[in-house]
Amino acid sequence: MAKDKKKKVQRPKALPPKGFRDYFGSDVVERQEMLAAISDVYQRYGFDPLETSGVETVEALGKFLPDVDRPNEGVFGWQDEDETWMALRYDLTAPLARVYAQHRNDLPTPYRRYAMGPVWRNEKPGPGRYRQFYQCDADTVGTASMAADAEICAMLSDALEVVGIPRGDYVVRINNRKVLNGVMEVAGLGDVEGQARERGIVLRAIDKLDRLGETGVRALLGAGRKDESGDFTDGAGLTDAQADVVMGFMSAGRDTGADTCAALRDLVDGSEMGLKGVDELEEIAALLAAQGYGPDRIVIDPSVVRGLGYYTGPVYEAELTFEILDEKGRKRQFGSVAGGGRYDDLVKRFTGQEVPATGVSIGVDRLLAALREKGRLSTKAKGPVVVTVMDRDRMADYQTMVSELRQAGIRAEVYLGNPKNFGNQLKYADQRDSPVAVIEGSQEKEQGVVQIKDLALGARLAAEMETNEEWKSQPAQMEIKRSDLVAEVRKMIARADG
């Protein structure tokens, strides 16, 4: 029995599940501010918010995923009491499909909607790869007009600038899946089913142009390619003439959209599908040019691929063009932060009807990382003014001070820990990124004054000081009239900000 008593209590581990994480303080505020700014842009373009719940039936989710061809796995699922299978949504497009199918008679046509929120993937977590993350989507459902695609590209460009990516540091690239299909046709790979393997290799090769260069891509188009490690990748087995067509496609980018389109038109000559694609690109380019979105913001770029197995027309992506250092210290471009395109089977699973749609998804975490990289998150949540407690019986006095400060819009709090050790109060203020500490001992109270301390200047020294006397000797501290508290604190904060 005595033995039993000694048994250690089994306590739960204080950890989130594997692959999940917490966001503290400024991380939360920064994301919210970024998404609010993007919402404003989307609203101005006439897009309406839609918020579905995190849970859908597995039946409704299906295996619909615009970017990736994947089976219906990788979701977190369970059975409801009535045996219905339910799962956490893995993206924001599958719920849109369900909502549009459900409410299509009541929703306006076309339906412009945006959605922001967490999605869940039941995948192996890794460094920087989480099983819950934010997505931010905008889609226009129910119109085949190229104006819808052009509009989303313009809106994407506006959104990037609004959150703090300056013009010149990003480019929105547009391609068209029909043009690529036309190129395949001209290159003799027009048989979508029969030449699926070859078409796949060509797509992946185009997608790797950045990394492998022209020689590498050409090897993959032909017999195959051996990489530095000696590994061999099978090629598509194209003849030189066929490969020339594909290489010509990738290098068809010109200085203006009109010139690029002309080059593409030559290239896909003879393919009806290809020519239709060029028409679509030209229409988009013209619409954007009329609104002043020139090649400094949006370009026609034949090298954009983006999960083309799925898209049916225009595809687009936003790349950040400024350089960062990769994990090995090498310079590279920041890369893609958003992408999307046109797809036509959004609600077909539910209704049998094809409904044309086009939409974009912004990578919230990547865009936040980019803004952090560029030092654009100046909005970092400010720490509060901390009113210290010199005399624990006068808590009401200290509460009155913070009340006055808050009414003036200044973030402020009273120290509510054990006030005995004054050094701990200063350490606390330091930990809170506090710009100003306020001190009112009984002597100050009598004289109608308070001490205010500029912690931006004094933070590093603070941790070493244990007594009020030492503290007072610091130069960043000043005595002010109690009645001037709000005005003087405001001045001190402004000084720290400037």
Next chain:
Amino acid sequence: MAKDKKKKVQRPKALPPKGFRDYFGSDVVERQEMLAAISDVYQRYGFDPLETSGVETVEALGKFLPDVDRPNEGVFGWQDEDETWMALRYDLTAPLARVYAQHRNDLPTPYRRYAMGPVWRNEKPGPGRYRQFYQCDADTVGTASMAADAEICAMLSDALEVVGIPRGDYVVRINNRKVLNGVMEVAGLGDVEGQARERGIVLRAIDKLDRLGETGVRALLGAGRKDESGDFTDGAGLTDAQADVVMGFMSAGRDTGADTCAALRDLVDGSEMGLKGVDELEEIAALLAAQGYGPDRIVIDPSVVRGLGYYTGPVYEAELTFEILDEKGRKRQFGSVAGGGRYDDLVKRFTGQEVPATGVSIGVDRLLAALREKGRLSTKAKGPVVVTVMDRDRMADYQTMVSELRQAGIRAEVYLGNPKNFGNQLKYADQRDSPVAVIEGSQEKEQGVVQIKDLALGARLAAEMETNEEWKSQPAQMEIKRSDLVAEVRKMIARADG
């Protein structure tokens, strides 16, 4: 075989899972704006945001729930690949407990945090009862100071006013669990374990004062009560003298906090626990009075019960005092929209240590419903200006118009449906709550003018008009110079708003 072909395709149902719902347009915007306003208040009080993910391990969730004593069921759970049980969070307090236990050495002490987000309950859905809903919490962890409780009550009061509940339409009521325990002691029900049944009946009786009146409550304290339907509810079996103590407690509310505390002090005389509770109430009342939070905003009210089985000290709730009509057309007060209190075993499950904490949870949906009731959601998202398409080859012209409008901060979109039937364009604008439609046919284009139509005036007639000619005859329409588009649209919107 032919038979097989005829088989109807099995299509998925376009519905959310039972008990889940979608939020469209202004519902999303209104909630976000309300939560943003509350965040601002919480920030100003020095509270930091914390966002945990929707998923926790079942081990970490435990059966911790501040308001309700409930078993570890009612969650949506499943097993991870490594057999760990995971579940969707059912509130925001359990994740706070896990986070605080995990990061307690790095977090400031005390730790003030707020959290807003969806929670999930695996309960039987009913009318107006959903299985996913929003919570909005603020808690201070790591201090036993009554200043923390006072602060949260003041903050709650500020938050209600900021979102649009005017002073006088709400009241924050404060009670203390220790006082109630003291009353139980004086009434001879001091044996927490042995008299659990009687204590439970007394608690529930107090909670029903509003509904049953004094006579009904007194019956429950004594032998029991038969309701109108003839059903009998067992009573606590108190003597008249014992019941007098409890009734005295409920009617101890006075005009000022000081007077209420004096009455309570008389009542719990002899109970150490009860007197400690009165001290705490007095301390809170003094702190609030010093900051100007008088009985028009915050009162000491002995009738507040709030899941007292759980709380260990002060408890508080915010009630909206204006009247609404219930489902039977009877007037009643809107009632509670927020509540909370002090609890001391937040992280004990994880660490074995008692950590004092106090916090409040706002019922997001109820508060939104109250604001809707009071007509306080004037922020309703405005529909966009709709630029109609008279000539589908001039899409670029129309896009240029919306581009100009947006740059001036005006929400605007081009009609992107099939433009052939002009009546449909007007119906669309109507459906979009559009304030203004813009019309530019080839004739207008030649003359450098456009037609703008005030849809706030013309909406009801619009659906009946099929031709441009009829449309033009409507009085709410005017011809303006193309170059004045932005200025004139702005004027027309302002007129509609005013």
